[in-house]
Amino acid sequence: LTAESFKKKLKEFRDQGVTLSPKAVDVLSLGDSKMMEAFATASIKDYDKQPTYATCMETIPLEIEDDKCVSVVIVGTESKYVLFIEPKGFKIDKKVTIPSVPVTIACSGVYEGESRVVVACRDGKLYTIRK
Structure with missing residues (x-):
């Protein structure tokens, strides 16, 4: 799975009305694949956490x-x-x-x-x- 195909899949989910996590929304706002990889590396330790109220x-x-x-x-x-x-x-x-x-x-x-x-x-x- 490449960074671009991951971003494309997230866009499809969003367009289908699926509620995305805050991190997934952040991924959609990133520009290129290098930025996405850096974001993924920094976020890997908090993988299971999803803030909610x-x-x-x-x-x-x-x-x-x-x-x-x-x-x-x-x-x-x-x-x-x-x-x-x-x-x-x-x-x-x-x-x-x-x-x-x-x-x-x-x-x-x-x-x-x-x-x-x-x-x-x-x-x-x-x-x-x-x-």
Whole structure:
């Protein structure tokens, strides 16, 4: 894969409406292949990192509906993701991509059983996520 073919592929993705990461947008703004190679070399250590901002947050009980039970944290992000964070270890248990930026989350049920997560988005649409 050459630098130019990579840039061409990124342009195709952008034209198809795919949301590009900030680094991919930076690559599209670079002039020649030498600059792209220098950028790639400088960025390789941060390959897995993609900055994002939380737009909303909610919790859902893990196993039983009780005020004192352990809960799963649900975070909506500017990158159009809904992240389910496990209570032990704070790792992402589930990552769901939705078509728009979430602004409000409402939950019912328990995470380990029957649950429903409704996400209201910036474009005025509602999306339901089921386990």
